[in-house]
Amino acid sequence: xxxxxxxxxQRQLVESASRLLAENRSGGFTxxxxxxxxxxxxxxxxxxxxxxxxxxxGRARDELLTLxxxxxxxxxxxxxxxxxxxxSYFPSPDFWGTDELAAAPAVTTSGFTQPPILATAVRKLAExxxxxxxxxxxxxxxxxxMSWHRWLHAARDPDGSGLVAIIHPWESxxxxxxxxxxxxxxxxxVTPPPYLRKDQHFVAPAExxxxxxxxxxxxxxxxxxxxxxxDALLYREAPFLVQxxxxxxxxxxxxxxxxxxxRELGEETGEIEGWLSAARAGFDRLWDEAxxxxxxxxxxxxxxxxxxxxxxxxxxxxGVCTEGRAQRLVSEHLLNEEEYAPGAGSRYxxxxxxxxxxxxxxxxxxxxxxxxxxxxxxxKGLREYGFTEEAEVMRNHTIELVRRSGFVEYxxxxxxxxxxxxxxxxxxxxxxxxxxxxxxxxx
Ligand code: GLC
Numbered sequence: 001x002x003x004x005x006x007x008x009x010q011r012q013l014v015e016s017a018s019r020l021l022a023e024n025r026s027g028g029f030t031x032x033x034x035x036x037x038x039x040x041x042x043x044x045x046x047x048x049x050x051x052x053x054x055x056x057x058g059r060a061r062d063e064l065l066t067l068x069x070x071x072x073x074x075x076x077x078x079x080x081x082x083x084x085x086x087x088s089y090f091p092s093p094d095f096w097g098t099d100e101l102a103a104a105p106a107v108t109t110s111g112f113t114q115p116p117i118l119a120t121a122v123r124k125l126a127e128x129x130x131x132x133x134x135x136x137x138x139x140x141x142x143x144x145x146m147s148w149h150r151w152l153h154a155a156r157d158p159d160g161s162g163l164v165a166i167i168h169p170w171e172s173x174x175x176x177x178x179x180x181x182x183x184x185x186x187x188x189x190v191t192p193p194p195y196l197r198k199d200q201h202f203v204a205p206a207e208x209x210x211x212x213x214x215x216x217x218x219x220x221x222x223x224x225x226x227x228x229x230x231d232a233l234l235y236r237e238a239p240f241l242v243q244x245x246x247x248x249x250x251x252x253x254x255x256x257x258x259x260x261x262x263r264e265l266g267e268e269t270g271e272i273e274g275w276l277s278a279a280r281a282g283f284d285r286l287w288d289e290a291x292x293x294x295x296x297x298x299x300x301x302x303x304x305x306x307x308x309x310x311x312x313x314x315x316x317x318x319g320v321c322t323e324g325r326a327q328r329l330v331s332e333h334l335l336n337e338e339e340y341a342p343g344a345g346s347r348y349x350x351x352x353x354x355x356x357x358x359x360x361x362x363x364x365x366x367x368x369x370x371x372x373x374x375x376x377x378x379x380k381g382l383r384e385y386g387f388t389e390e391a392e393v394m395r396n397h398t399i400e401l402v403r404r405s406g407f408v409e410y411x412x413x414x415x416x417x418x419x420x421x422x423x424x425x426x427x428x429x430x431x432x433x434x435x436x437x438x439x440x441x442x443x
Contacts (some may be wrong), residue, residue, distance in 0.1 A: 010435050013403065017428035018055055020407055021048065024425050025059075028066035029083065033409065035202045036421035038089055040067060040081040043173050043250075044426050046117035047373055051429025053125050054436040060125055061137050064118065068144045070109045073102070074231060075151030077118065077144075078109035079170060090198040091218075097225040111221070111229040112166075115173045115250040116152065119145045123257035132264035139265055145258060146271075152251065153275060155231040162275075162282030163248050165299050167238040168220050172247055172311075173373075174352070174366040175217070176209040178359035179307040180242065183298045184216050187239055192218035193225075203409075207363050207419045243297040245286055246311035249318035250377075252279050256319065283320045292328035294321075308339065308354035310374045316381030326385040334378075335390070346413040348401060349394045350375055355413075362412050363419050369410035372398055376430045395434055402431050 006014070024031045029040040030048045037044075045067045052060035070081030082093040085108070093099075093108035122141050123132070132138040156164035166172055169180045192215045199208050209217075220240055227233040235241070259272045286294045288304065293312040295304040313329050315321045321329065337343035339354040346355060346362075353360045353368045361367040375398045382391035401411045407427040409420030 006435070009403075013399070014055070014432055014435050017051070017402075017407060017432045020423055020428040021052065021425060024423065027083065028062045029081075030063060030425050032426065033202075033421035033424050035423075036089075036199070036409075038084075038087045040070070040083060042067065042077055042079045042081075042114035043117045043373075046121040047376075047426040048429040049121040050117075050124055051426075051432040053121070053128055054432050057125060057128055060121075064121060064125075064141065067118070068141065070105055070107055071144055071148065072104055072109075072151075074155070075147035075149075076103075076113055076155070077116075077148045079112055079114040080110040082108045088198060088201070090196065091221065095195070096221070098229060101229060103229075111224055112168055112171050113152075114171060115247050116148065116254045117250055118148070119254040119258040119261065120250075123261055126261065126264070132261045133266075138261055142261060142265055142267065145261075149251075149255065149258060149272075149275070151231075155235065158232075158235055160278065161243070162278030162280070163243040163286070163297070164251060165235075165241045166244050166247055167224065167234055167240060168217070169240070170217065172242075172244045174246065174309075174311065174371075176213050176364075177307075177309055177311065177366045178353055178357060179244075179296050179305050179309050179311060180240075181307070181359065182305055183240055183242055183301070184213070186301060187216060187219070190216060190219040192216075193222040202422075203420055207365060207369075207410075209365055239300065241299040242305065243282070243286070243299060244311065245294045245296050246314045248279065248282070248286075249311075249314035249320065252276065252283075252315075252318035252320050255279070280320060283315060283318070286315075287321075287325060292325075292332045294329075307359070308333070308357055310340075310350060310352045310378070313340075313378060314381070316385060317377040319381070319384045321385075323385065330382070330385070330387055330390065334382075342397075348397045348411065348413050348416050350378060351413040352410075362414050365410070365420070368413065369419050370401065370413050370416075371410050372401070372427045372430050376434070379434070398434060399431060402427060407431070 024034050031038050032041050032044040045063050049060040049063045071077050086092045096111045098104045098111050126132040126135040126138040129135045152164045169175050195218045255275050262269045294315050295306050298305050333339050335341050338356045340350050351368050379391045379394050401416050404416050405418040408418040409424040
């Protein structure tokens with residue numbers, strides 16, 4: 001869909017989003033939010049690069065090259081890279097206990113990862129310079145991408161189930177999502193290492209995770225630090241081990257992009273094709289025919305984590321569901337007013353938790369507010385299956401939210417009012433992408 005001339009208000013919105021990204025810039029990377037998140041985050045950087053690709057491809061490439069400087073020799077690309085050392089943010093760099101590890105890079109990083117959007121961002125950049133075959137940047141980054149994806153499969157799916165597992169809710173990118181409640185409850189009463197949280201300085205406590213959740217997050221980091229972040233030990237002993245639908249959907253889509261990069265670069269494709277086909281069988285296991293939803297799988301308890309959240313819809317973005325399943329996700333859930341659609345108390349797409357969940361809280365972090373990266377993923381997913389009108393409605397809602405409330409971290413689905421951190425980079429970047437997209441060239 002070529003939308004043709006960009007209207008004046010759209011041009012102004014792109015300008016203010018670009019200004020925000022310039023203000024949040026710190027050397028080679030972009031802070032997700034200068035106050036609340038002053039370091040480099042993994043999937044934030046990939047989303048930011050997707051937006052930057054539309055306005056400044058050179059800066060988008062710098063963003064990703066800077067992220068890859070945090071890659072471990074094992075292949076892992078960590079969820080936070082602390083280029084500038086300590087700041088007002090907690091956990092501080094030393095809290096992770098990663099500095100002395102043989103696999104760790106020169107710059108201090110966290111000890112685990114985040115959803116792998118990176119290959120998708122590299123492919124988008126390659127497309128904008130005429131394809132990977134013509135793009136030295138794609139060629140230069142391809143080995144780092146392959147080694148990260150190899151690590152994901154080897155370290156997090158050593159038994160070859162086709163799906164990778166996360167060891168901490170923060171690896172999901174949706175930190176306090178209610179889909180993890182049951183898996184975390186099984187940990188019982190925990191004693192976290194001593195810590196002082198600082199996340200409530202810039203954001204109201206009512207919009208942040210509750211104290212009990214924070215204790216669990218810190219407890220798990222403490223356990224893994226004691227295991228010296230050793231991949232084999234972590235997989236064997238992590239008390240939280242979950243095959244997350246959203247993480248695996250992002251991974252699947254990224255590996256479709258990796259496959260197309262490999263083809264254009266004249267690289268071997270067999271290994272990537274193997275990952276994709278094993279994942280398809282894995283996703284079949286996550287499908288629940290009775291409810292018509294996908295659920296996470298708790299590897300430790302060997303049971304599904306039955307909770308209806310935006311993650312349940314994310315296989316649309318992967319492009320991994322049959323037409324029939326896609327139809328059920330959309331008609332029974334996404335368009336259902338009791339769950340995600342506007343009406344019954346909400347005005348905008350897409351609450352991150354089904355409105356009829358007992359855990360739904362419209363202003364608390366990943367317990368219900370709208371996050372624009374999830375909207376973006378689902379817009380792509382809806383288009384993938386031909387739901388173009390529904391995708392257009394969600395795109396319009398996304399743009400309306402930022403016009404109404406600015407580029408914030410998340411939005412109250414009841415009225416679109418702002419929540420969380422101000423000046424949030426991926427909200428700006430992804431709106432740039434949506435405003436300047438041209439479906440003819442879009443991938
Ligand atoms: C929060 C989000 C996470 C994001 C980070 C930085 O922790 O849950 O997804 O990467 O902030 O923006």
